[in-house]
Amino acid sequence: MPSTYEKQDTIVDVAGTKEAYKPSHPGLFEVFYAEGSFNSQLVASQDFKQGQIICKIEGTEPGPKRYSSVQVSKDSHIELNSDLVFLNHSCDPSVTLDTDEMKLIAAKDIKKGDALTFFYPSSEWEMDQPFPCWCGSTKCCKSIQGAKFLSTKVIDQYYVASHIRELLKERDEAQDSK
Numbered sequence: 001m002p003s004t005y006e007k008q009d010t011i012v013d014v015a016g017t018k019e020a021y022k023p024s025h026p027g028l029f030e031v032f033y034a035e036g037s038f039n040s041q042l043v044a045s046q047d048f049k050q051g052q053i054i055c056k057i058e059g060t061e062p063g064p065k066r067y068s069s070v071q072v073s074k075d076s077h078i079e080l081n082s083d084l085v086f087l088n089h090s091c092d093p094s095v096t097l098d099t100d101e102m103k104l105i106a107a108k109d110i111k112k113g114d115a116l117t118f119f120y121p122s123s124e125w126e127m128d129q130p131f132p133c134w135c136g137s138t139k140c141c142k143s144i145q146g147a148k149f150l151s152t153k154v155i156d157q158y159y160v161a162s163h164i165r166e167l168l169k170e171r172d173e174a175q176d177s178k
């Protein structure tokens with residue numbers, strides 16, 4: 001996939017026109033472009049039922065930890081290399097990015113046009129680029145830095161990948177032994 005996924009403004013510039021954008025998962029979801037840095041989002045192109053597998057996560061590549069990478073084990077990261085990179089974070093997410101099974105799953109009933117979002121700390125331990133969250137959920141964590149910075153009580157409300165579960169266990173055992 002093109003390196004133009006690095007920044008949404010670049011996609012429009014490199015492609016020449018917005019019409020040149022070709023969804024990586026037509027019929028399932030597409031990118032909704034917005035002006036400004038990191039304001040774009042992924043939206044559903046159809047309804048999905050809670051628990052429905054939206055797609056398999058394929059075509060990924062190993063890479064360094066970056067704002068766009070997804071952590072898949074205690075010490076490895078991948079680039080999604082598709083429109084999935086436009087999945088934003090929410091503290092009340094609509095999808096689960098299941099890095100153990102490499103599947104994107106509806107975490108709730110989703111309507112066509114809804115934003116697809118996942119809980120970034122479900123895969124990320126210590127993020128490369130933390131940010132203040134704009135999700136507006138009543139249970140918003142406010143500062144998104146990775147699972148390392150959240151209590152197990154907060155994390156327990158969410159699906160988290162097996163590597164995050166293991167890292168939390170190690171963190172909590174180390175704290176208990178002090």
Ligand SMILES: C[S@@+](CC[C@H](N)C(=O)[O-])C[C@H]1O[C@@H](n2cnc3c(N)ncnc32)[C@H](O)[C@@H]1O
Pocket residue numbers: 007008037038039040041067068069085086087088089090129131132133134135
């Ligand atoms: C992989 S990008 C996701 C797509 C991004 N919105 C874009 O337009 O390129 C991850 C970045 O999006 C932004 N982002 C995603 N979810 C956010 C949220 N809930 N609140 C604030 N910024 C968010 C952050 O800047 C984050 O580093």
